[in-house]
Amino acid sequence: MRQLRSVLAFLRSIEGLPIAGVLAVMYLVFLLTAPTVFSRYPIYKSFFETVPAMLICALGLTFVVTAGEMDLSFPAVVAFAGFVFAWCFKNIDSPWAPWLGFVLALGAGGLIGYINGILVARIGVPSIMATLAGQFFWYGMTILLAGGLQMDIRAIRGTPIHNIFAGELFDTIPTQAIWAALLAIFLWFILNRHRFGEAITFIGDNANVARVMGINVERTRVRLFVMNGMIAAFAGLLLTMNMNVFFPTQGQGYLLQTMAAVFIGGTSIAGGHGVIVGSFFGAYIIGSLEAGVVASRISGYWVQLVQGMVMAAVVVLNIVIEERSIAKLSSRIRHWTVSSRNSHAGPGAEPGEVFSK
Amino acid sequence: MVDSPAAQYALRMVNIEKYFGLVCALRNINMEVGKNEIIGLIGDNGAGKSTMVKILTGVFRPTSGELYIAGRRVDFRTYDVQHAHKYGIETVYQDKSLGEKQALWRNFFIGRQITNRFGFIDVRREKEIANEIMVNTIGFRGRGITVDSKVNKLSGGERQGVAIGRAMHFEAELIILDEPTVALSLKEVNKVINFVHGIKAGGKACIYISHSIGDVYEVSDRFVVLDRGEIVGNLTKKDVPTVKDLDDYLLEYSHGLKDKVD
Numbered sequence A: 001m002r003q004l005r006s007v008l009a010f011l012r013s014i015e016g017l018p019i020a021g022v023l024a025v026m027y028l029v030f031l032l033t034a035p036t037v038f039s040r041y042p043i044y045k046s047f048f049e050t051v052p053a054m055l056i057c058a059l060g061l062t063f064v065v066t067a068g069e070m071d072l073s074f075p076a077v078v079a080f081a082g083f084v085f086a087w088c089f090k091n092i093d094s095p096w097a098p099w100l101g102f103v104l105a106l107g108a109g110g111l112i113g114y115i116n117g118i119l120v121a122r123i124g125v126p127s128i129m130a131t132l133a134g135q136f137f138w139y140g141m142t143i144l145l146a147g148g149l150q151m152d153i154r155a156i157r158g159t160p161i162h163n164i165f166a167g168e169l170f171d172t173i174p175t176q177a178i179w180a181a182l183l184a185i186f187l188w189f190i191l192n193r194h195r196f197g198e199a200i201t202f203i204g205d206n207a208n209v210a211r212v213m214g215i216n217v218e219r220t221r222v223r224l225f226v227m228n229g230m231i232a233a234f235a236g237l238l239l240t241m242n243m244n245v246f247f248p249t250q251g252q253g254y255l256l257q258t259m260a261a262v263f264i265g266g267t268s269i270a271g272g273h274g275v276i277v278g279s280f281f282g283a284y285i286i287g288s289l290e291a292g293v294v295a296s297r298i299s300g301y302w303v304q305l306v307q308g309m310v311m312a313a314v315v316v317l318n319i320v321i322e323e324r325s326i327a328k329l330s331s332r333i334r335h336w337t338v339s340s341r342n343s344h345a346g347p348g349a350e351p352g353e354v355f356s357k
Numbered sequence B: 001m002v003d004s005p006a007a008q009y010a011l012r013m014v015n016i017e018k019y020f021g022l023v024c025a026l027r028n029i030n031m032e033v034g035k036n037e038i039i040g041l042i043g044d045n046g047a048g049k050s051t052m053v054k055i056l057t058g059v060f061r062p063t064s065g066e067l068y069i070a071g072r073r074v075d076f077r078t079y080d081v082q083h084a085h086k087y088g089i090e091t092v093y094q095d096k097s098l099g100e101k102q103a104l105w106r107n108f109f110i111g112r113q114i115t116n117r118f119g120f121i122d123v124r125r126e127k128e129i130a131n132e133i134m135v136n137t138i139g140f141r142g143r144g145i146t147v148d149s150k151v152n153k154l155s156g157g158e159r160q161g162v163a164i165g166r167a168m169h170f171e172a173e174l175i176i177l178d179e180p181t182v183a184l185s186l187k188e189v190n191k192v193i194n195f196v197h198g199i200k201a202g203g204k205a206c207i208y209i210s211h212s213i214g215d216v217y218e219v220s221d222r223f224v225v226l227d228r229g230e231i232v233g234n235l236t237k238k239d240v241p242t243v244k245d246l247d248d249y250l251l252e253y254s255h256g257l258k259d260k261v262d
Helices: A002-013 A017-033 A041-066 A074-091 A097-123 A127-145 A160-166 A175-193 A195-205 A207-212 A217-243 A254-264 A276-295 A300-321 A323-341 A351-355 B004-008 B049-056 B081-086 B104-109 B123-138 B156-169 B186-201 B213-219 B243-261
Strands: B009-020 B023-034 B038-043 B064-069 B089-092 B174-178 B205-209 B222-227 B230-236
Touching: A017 A276, A017 A300, A041 A074, A041 A175, A041 A195, A041 A217, A041 A254, A041 A276, A074 A097, A074 A127, A074 A217, A074 A254, A097 A127, A097 A160, A097 A217, A160 A175, A160 A217, A175 A195, A175 A217, A175 A276, A195 A207, A195 A217, A195 B104, A207 A217, A254 A276, A254 A300, A276 A300, B009 B049, B023 B049, B023 B205, B023 B230, B038 B049, B038 B186, B038 B213, B049 B089, B049 B174, B049 B205, B081 B089, B089 B156, B104 B123, B104 B156, B123 B156, B156 B174, B156 B186, B174 B186, B186 B205, B186 B213, B205 B213, B213 B243, B222 B243, B230 B243
Parallel strands: B038 B205, B038 B222, B089 B174, B174 B205
Antiparallel strands: B009 B023, B009 B064, B222 B230
């Protein structure tokens, strides 16, 4: 039993393992239900193209949720950043235009985040309200500036910036998947190994503790929203370059998917605990469910139902796998085995005793 | 500015006042804490104890007044929690000293992490030191608590032990204990009392705030009574030779006040 417990403890110590397991099981199921599709590379390649933008939004949102806040404005940032980039590409006649657009788009995302941060941290507007207003405002701004029209930027194909951010490595792996993975690794270190991430986590855990322990709570919150704005802008850039077209409603539909990815990844909705690896795999689960269900030749009407089931199942799994529940579970197993082997279980065999700390 | 006659004090407050809007929370606070003195700060709810603590620790800025730490005048424009830590003032709060969902080692270093110049935390070093504090200063042995344990797995007394151990590790000159025993069992209260004796034996100063007159009396050298934002009593142990004397004094005071109000 001790071995079982230590194995469980070891598994628990690997961040995001359960959610990665769910993803693997899901692909195995699809491999059985849709073998012709899921036994070949193209479907995975298409996931590597379509998931990264949403995945990157989920990485940013993980920080926001960990800090005990919410950001509903990031889909609008995805659109606005795409507009800034496309506008620069179309209207500035220089080989550097897309790079300028890239930098300006990131800056615009940071600025939108800064406004969110000021509203939330300095003025004291609840973040869900401030960013809800932000979402309407910046979608409105995007539609207004774009005149409600989409912008075709097909001419960007073959340029260096397109090869870097929407190309293919060795003609097989879409580069945006690589960017998303690199960003996930980088942000993992920021959240788990950097002063900023630790401040975010403590603020989400208890802002008063963070304050009396010397964390500048307001400044950290502003920085958090700036960071999330820039991350969402980066997602918007990847999306726009991948589609080769900007359209003013892009990013709509990301909101709930992204939130689902973050929450099934195990990040605490109450704040104070963020799981980057979970959000990473969570985004791939959310992003591949629909295609998998459709490819399994189940009627399209089933898609949302299956999505809901998977989300609920994963969240329940996360709770069960949490330390305390595991302890209960394994103590119960221990109790069963001990009482079946030896009815005179001594005081040392009391299941509660082993785990009471 | 150097305030030489006060250099014998760990801390000295001169005419500190604090208003929240029009509400006066502290008025005319003049108080000093000797370099190896344990002050018992007594006062009812709303007397201004917490406000005072927060000014001393850099969480609030006073409306007016001066603060000297080890003889040096504090510049309130830049004074914050980090500065207070640097000057050797550490605080243990009743319940808001630790992040509950976080590992112990993170709690030891929050606000002053050991980082490289890019701000990345040296996890190994922090864990080593945290472990050393736990074994040597706090005396956690066995019990299955490691530096990786989450705080919410600890009992109230163990939590206060961590917070006090943290304060002692960072070589505080003055430790402020703000109601450290409220949520504790009697046995655990004794541990906290022992920590305070340890502070005295270690030559450091302490401001001990508690509702329990018995605890305050046992550990303190001097008592400061705060009421409605003002210091209304300043007694040494000679003035009140037993805990009953202190109790009587406080009762008398509150009756006197009551008579005045009537």
